[in-house]
Amino acid sequence: MELLLTVSRDRPDTLRTQIEVQLRTAIRDGSLRPATVVPSTRDLAAQLGCSRRVVADAYAQLAAEGYLALRQGARPRVADGPFRPVAAEDRGVPPERSSGTPRSLLPDATPPVRFDFRPARPDVSAFPREAWSRCLRDAVGEITVADLGYGDPFGVDALRESIAGYLGRVRGVVADPACVVVTNGYLPGLGLVCRALAARGARRIALEDPSSWDHDHIVARAGLEPVRVPVDDRGLRVDLLDAAHVQAVVLTPAHQHPTGVVLTPGRRAELVTWLRRHDAIAIEDDYDAEYRYDRPAVGALQGLDRDHVVYAGTASKVLAPALRLGWMVVPAALAADIRHERMLSDQGTARIEQLAFARFLERGDLDRHLRRMRLRYRARRDVMIEALAADLPGARVCGIAAGLHVTVELPGAGDETGIRRAAGAAGIALGALTDYRTGRDRPATLILGYAQMSEGRIRGGVHELARVIRDVRRSAAGTPAGRPAGRGEEY
Numbered sequence: 001m002e003l004l005l006t007v008s009r010d011r012p013d014t015l016r017t018q019i020e021v022q023l024r025t026a027i028r029d030g031s032l033r034p035a036t037v038v039p040s041t042r043d044l045a046a047q048l049g050c051s052r053r054v055v056a057d058a059y060a061q062l063a064a065e066g067y068l069a070l071r072q073g074a075r076p077r078v079a080d081g082p083f084r085p086v087a088a089e090d091r092g093v094p095p096e097r098s099s100g101t102p103r104s105l106l107p108d109a110t111p112p113v114r115f116d117f118r119p120a121r122p123d124v125s126a127f128p129r130e131a132w133s134r135c136l137r138d139a140v141g142e143i144t145v146a147d148l149g150y151g152d153p154f155g156v157d158a159l160r161e162s163i164a165g166y167l168g169r170v171r172g173v174v175a176d177p178a179c180v181v182v183t184n185g186y187l188p189g190l191g192l193v194c195r196a197l198a199a200r201g202a203r204r205i206a207l208e209d210p211s212s213w214d215h216d217h218i219v220a221r222a223g224l225e226p227v228r229v230p231v232d233d234r235g236l237r238v239d240l241l242d243a244a245h246v247q248a249v250v251l252t253p254a255h256q257h258p259t260g261v262v263l264t265p266g267r268r269a270e271l272v273t274w275l276r277r278h279d280a281i282a283i284e285d286d287y288d289a290e291y292r293y294d295r296p297a298v299g300a301l302q303g304l305d306r307d308h309v310v311y312a313g314t315a316s317k318v319l320a321p322a323l324r325l326g327w328m329v330v331p332a333a334l335a336a337d338i339r340h341e342r343m344l345s346d347q348g349t350a351r352i353e354q355l356a357f358a359r360f361l362e363r364g365d366l367d368r369h370l371r372r373m374r375l376r377y378r379a380r381r382d383v384m385i386e387a388l389a390a391d392l393p394g395a396r397v398c399g400i401a402a403g404l405h406v407t408v409e410l411p412g413a414g415d416e417t418g419i420r421r422a423a424g425a426a427g428i429a430l431g432a433l434t435d436y437r438t439g440r441d442r443p444a445t446l447i448l449g450y451a452q453m454s455e456g457r458i459r460g461g462v463h464e465l466a467r468v469i470r471d472v473r474r475s476a477a478g479t480p481a482g483r484p485a486g487r488g489e490e491y
């Protein structure tokens, strides 16, 4: 076992001190985690070319300070704690860098959540483990020697062909496999396209208002200035794009995230005219179009103009975010710049997983999984709507019957941030429109995901949420909390 330590006899401090300081720092900043086995005194002494006594003394000191656990006959380990990683500021990281990560990009928080209404999350417990394992095993067995190299950064040919076929069949996308790019999910793909656009001279890019703040951060990192353009009940206000002075636009036409509206045929035509007039690019985020419950999904915008639209899809909603797998169909004229940017970043997506996904598509496993999940999500959505009508009769559900969440306006219910805080304290996790919008032109609006809970849990969660909302409203009005709703009271 080796440990990354360096010591030098030319330095003024002793070898023992050098070992102690490096180990203490590594344990405190978390690079050596609790319970990690460290080399024996004999091994470390051999690695560093010093006497065993020196290492034993350093270990004894660290054990006395509580950093190492030394027991007769057992291998030395990092003690169980309590070590807190050193604060970023103490490590000399400027505060704005350490705190700059958008909240929604941070790993999931782990407070005890009783009812999980967080939006945009599929039911990962239904992940088709058997089918995926079969595809993965076959991919490992069949991958050619050539495919085990770096290969085309756009992806393996078999998958690009399968994706082109699948998207043409289910989304009306016009896809030449040469223009299909396999990505590590939508968000990395967005960054990639934005960097390519910036390298071609684009400066400003329109984002829907409301839409996730993550996108503002990602496009800004690529060197583009994000400009918010409002959405109304017919989708993006295309008539405002001229005044925004943008060279590109990101939108969710099939199911606006998070309001749930569809970009109307009239707006689609207007947008294509605008794109052609300005030779601009639209990035179509088709994140959950597979889930439409009332009618077949509207075809992709890309089908109307393959030269001005980047189509982007993801496995995060149809299978699991953990796969980190997505796909784009890019205009032929942009392909070389995107390939160049890909070469300068991650150089492609894991190729064995790509082959597994190609098999998953070819064998019809994705279609089968989607048929099953559509039924499950539709039933959950129906229960959600019924429960909202029963427990929150003043609430208004916006948008179409699609996706994995509902957008719920609560006229007169007060402040959505206060509702979310109180809900969190009651063990109910949910989204709110503040996560997505710039203005406050709408009533308190909650974004409630229904994909992750059984129908019974959804009913129970909505009932509990309604109680929280009533309490928040009453405490704002100075009335005691916990009283049952009176006649005529909607919340």
Ligand SMILES: Cc1ncc(COP(=O)(O)O)c(C=O)c1O
Pocket: 120, 184, 185, 186, 187, 188, 212, 252, 257, 285, 287, 313, 314, 315, 316, 321, 325, 326
């Ligand atoms: C609007 C929208 N698009 C796309 C994605 C998927 O991103 P990714 O493929 O990077 O997981 C998400 C994830 O939550 C989303 O909310």
